[in-house]
Amino acid sequence: MAFWLFKSEPDVWGWDDQVAKGDAGEEWDGVRNYQARNNMRAMKKGDLGFFYHSRTGLEIVGIVEVCAEAHPDSTTDDDRWDCVDIRAVRPFVKPVTMADIKANPELAEMALVKNSRLSVQPVTETEWQIVCAMGDTKP
């Protein structure tokens, strides 16, 4: 079991949109970055991830689950780009903001802090536990 973080601008694709898709989930498409793609290719069905709102939200708002492993991105014919499907699992009781994360020295190594531009990031199990605790949310 591995842990991840998915980033999206909420006015483009937000948590509410993800929840609306229900258990069927939705492609995490549109990624055009090799590092992010490689992370998605490494995902296994059942892996969990944080759902983060960038730019106009700046907070982790929910937990998602990988419900389909990497397959071609249906929004392009370019076969370089794969994506996974994710479904909403549960919202954070208390969203964890970028400021909260930066204020916690134990989270200083998170990709979210060190490489904020990467849109699909790995999260360590330790970071996972800490962030869930900060959000009053079951891991």
Next chain:
DNA sequence: GCCAACGTTGGC
């Protein structure tokens, strides 16, 4: 809205 950081592109 600004601008720094980063990734990608393309000419050489």
Next chain:
DNA sequence: GCCAACGTTGGC
């Protein structure tokens, strides 16, 4: 294969 130019991202 290098590197300058360019476009995009995302925190502030």
